[in-house]
Amino acid sequence: MAALAPLLLSIWTRIMAALPFRATVTVGNFIGQIGWLFRTRPAKVTRANLKHCFPALRDAEIDRLTKASLCHTGRLLAETGITFHWSPDRLETLYRDVEGASYLESSLAIKKGVLLLAPHFGNWEMIALYIGRYGFTALYDPPRVASLDAQIRKTRERTGGSLAPIDGPGLRSVFQALKSGRLTALLPDQVPAPSAGIYAPFFGRPALTMTFAHRLIQSTKPLVLLCSCRRVKDGFKLCFEPVDEAVYSEDQLVSVTAMNRAIETLVRKDPAQYQWEYKRFKRLPAGATRLYAD
Numbered sequence: 001m002a003a004l005a006p007l008l009l010s011i012w013t014r015i016m017a018a019l020p021f022r023a024t025v026t027v028g029n030f031i032g033q034i035g036w037l038f039r040t041r042p043a044k045v046t047r048a049n050l051k052h053c054f055p056a057l058r059d060a061e062i063d064r065l066t067k068a069s070l071c072h073t074g075r076l077l078a079e080t081g082i083t084f085h086w087s088p089d090r091l092e093t094l095y096r097d098v099e100g101a102s103y104l105e106s107s108l109a110i111k112k113g114v115l116l117l118a119p120h121f122g123n124w125e126m127i128a129l130y131i132g133r134y135g136f137t138a139l140y141d142p143p144r145v146a147s148l149d150a151q152i153r154k155t156r157e158r159t160g161g162s163l164a165p166i167d168g169p170g171l172r173s174v175f176q177a178l179k180s181g182r183l184t185a186l187l188p189d190q191v192p193a194p195s196a197g198i199y200a201p202f203f204g205r206p207a208l209t210m211t212f213a214h215r216l217i218q219s220t221k222p223l224v225l226l227c228s229c230r231r232v233k234d235g236f237k238l239c240f241e242p243v244d245e246a247v248y249s250e251d252q253l254v255s256v257t258a259m260n261r262a263i264e265t266l267v268r269k270d271p272a273q274y275q276w277e278y279k280r281f282k283r284l285p286a287g288a289t290r291l292y293a294d
Contacts, residue, residue: 005145016081028075035070042277048291049276053203068272083125084155096232100240111181113222117188119263120275122230132159137177138185139166178220188259200256208283214255226262
């Protein structure tokens with residue numbers, strides 16, 4: 001099956017690329033509805049996360065949010081045709097608004113490095129395609145199906161970016177890019193290995209949070225921006241916004257707490273667009289009740 005994965009991915013993305021944008025909305029919503037109807041693993045994880053983070057909501061509201069989130073995840077899958085194959089000029093037609101890019105451009109103009117924190121919100125894949133115009137370096141976690149790696153990497157780099165796997169050379173490339181005054185990007189809500197993170201509050205719950213961003217900030221003194229790509233009517237809205245000054249604190253816990261708080265503030269604006277099917281709380285403090293079934 002792994003040997004067929006690149007072919008199947010290519011067929012899927014080519015079909016989706018041939019559809020008008022509004023049709024991908026329909027396809028994505030259908031995928032989400034199927035996921036809810038059959039109570040798939042993503043549906044169960046999404047519901048568990050939402051109940052964990054929004055304990056005051058009634059079950060009916062949790063169900064509504066779960067279905068809406070699954071539809072957005074379905075749209076992310078349907079939008080792979082766009083992210084894999086649409087030309088840069090055609091992609092531009094989908095950026096309905098770009099807010100805060102001046103923060104990014106002014107810092108890069110004076111050779112001050114910029115660290116973009118881009119959580120799993122909206123279509124975060126579209127962010128890489130937009131910021132490729134500035135040139136950027138980003139870490140990525142190679143897919144479990146190794147045969148898909150080349151396709152995914154080519155897609156994310158195709159407008160001017162450079163991806164580095166999460167290993168020694170990759171980490172050094174990110175440090176070097178920031179020290180040279182260039183642009184870098186991180187997915188700050190990935191669950192790190194226990195040795196690479198600390199527990200910090202996220203929606204009032206302890207969440208193992210990466211400390212790599214704090215190390216970058218302390219070592220290279222970049223401008224830190226939160227970046228999001230939110231779905232709006234007939235396209236996307238990109239937003240670059242400063243993170244609370246506490247993110248620059250030498251105190252590791254203060255810094256990562258500010259980072260989580262920035263992500264939480266973004267998510268609360270439109271909870272359905274966050275990828276709740278990701279097991280954000282899979283590594284809990286000792287003695288905590290397990291959130292997800294095996």
